[in-house]
Amino acid sequence: MDLDQPQAAATGRAPRSTDAVYARLKQQILDNRYPPGAQILESEIAAELNASRTPVREAFVRLQQEGLLEIVPRHGVRISALSPDDMREIYEVLMSLEPTAVELLAARRPGRAELESLIASCDAMEAALEGEPDLQAWANADEAFHLSLAKLCGNRRLAAMIMQVWDQAHRARMFTLSLRPLPVQSTAEHRAVLEAILAGDVERAREIYHAHRKRGGRELTAIIERHGIQRL
Amino acid sequence: MDLDQPQAAATGRAPRSTDAVYARLKQQILDNRYPPGAQILESEIAAELNASRTPVREAFVRLQQEGLLEIVPRHGVRISALSPDDMREIYEVLMSLEPTAVELLAARRPGRAELESLIASCDAMEAALEGEPDLQAWANADEAFHLSLAKLCGNRRLAAMIMQVWDQAHRARMFTLSLRPLPVQSTAEHRAVLEAILAGDVERAREIYHAHRKRGGRELTAIIERHGIQRL
DNA sequence: GCATCCAACAACGTATACATTAACAGATGC
DNA sequence: GCATCTGTTAATGTATACGTTGTTGGATGC
Secondary structure, three states: OOOOEEEEEEEEOOOOOOHHHHHHHHHHOOOOOOOOOEEOOOOOOOHOOOOOHHHHHHHHHHHHOOOOOEEOOOOEEEEEEOHHHHHHHHHHHHHHHHHHHHHHHHHOOOOOOOOOHHHHHHHHHHHHHOOOOHHHHHHHHHHHHHHHHHHHOOOHHHHHHHHHHHHHHHHHHHHHOOOOOHHHHHHHHHHHHHHHHHHHHHHHHHHHHHHHHHHHHHHHHHHHHHHOOOOO | OOOOOOOOOOOOOOOOOHHHHHHHHHHHHHOOOOOOOOOOOOHHHHHHOOOOHHHHHHHHHHHOOOOOOOOOEOOOEEEEEOOHHHHHHHHHHHHHHHHHHHHHHHHHOOOOOOOHHHHHHHHHHHHHHHHHHOOHHHHHHHHHHHHHHHHHOOOOOHHHHHHHHHHHHHHHHHHOOOOOOOOOOOOOHHHHHHHHHHHOHHHHHHHHHHHHHHHHHHHHHHHHHHHHOOOO
């Protein structure tokens, strides 16, 4: 759990190959460009990204600790594949951390200005469902909402942890996006949380958020079971 | 957040220098052998542990993501120094995660056998306060209790996160150990949590644990303020 | 005397070389 | 024909070499 972006955009600093490899590799994993469970060699990535094995190894270590891949000694790395049990773990963690983040934020009594990114995300989610639904846009706004909230809570450790498990679940969310019912209720819940924060109603904000996560977890579990998905 | 011990005791496996460096360095940091905020060079550690810079760098990356040190580009690493604000963050995270862990454990209705390590820790805490108090023994038992609980909750991600922030706060706990009142109430609270788990009373277990953490946080904050501690 | 500039050096970031290990294939013995 | 053993090979883990960067100390100019 590093608290800052891993030395990424340190302006002016000489750009480090390690950071570039890390960023690109992470993006490719999140974009599902490697099948879950895939075995990859250091030299493959090194060749693909025009770097030597050294920065690649360093990126592997970072990504392993973020739970996106697993270093298999003497055999390169295996891209993480989430089991239904992993999804349960992730949702349990989020059901614990996210309501806390909301609570901390609401207790600060932030003004509209500070919540601008949340408001924008809410607007974007609602807009994405008007007329022809744009699920991809909705998912982006949903993600933006949750990550903004994590960042705004005033606890960098909490934020880093939320973002970490969120990333782990990213591929699963994208996969189930089109399998779940239109996220109308979810969108409404986001708006309700936002209102509660603005009203400074700490307890209500926490409640709604917890229910939101709980419902989301149930929905996802149902989809996974219904489709008999074992790993993703 | 790696879920397993970082390839440490993979029996039979050829021992990796990286793991040895990682383990020793981590232990030395937790033992406060480096002053908080200390700047250390790769070559110093390499010489001290009879390894080359390569495994040292890898260990640095792991420890940075655990929040025990910070890699300062071109300047080696700086051992983390906790500010009062950091302590607030850590306690907020623990107040969120640990009650969840207790809840998950209690909901499983575990038998006495499964809770043996918790029972032993409770006994040890009580024993440490009988007669001449042995604060070090008490602290060890306290730590054992909390870490056992994390491991028993059935969620590896949750457990890893708890252990991570717990490690971050380790030095601060050791420092304040002799400055706080005799942890009689804390010991009683542990026993009460254990009883609640055995009784399968999920809600009560969560409540007690949350209150326990809250009180601990207040106590620590008070000590920090009273002594005007800025970094540790 | 003080600020500035330059040069030497020290440490890092990356590439590469070397040692080690595990898998695989071919050969050998039964 | 099948199992086993061994030599080869490929990929990792570690050490080292090299280029780059940031710092420090001294000399120079005002």
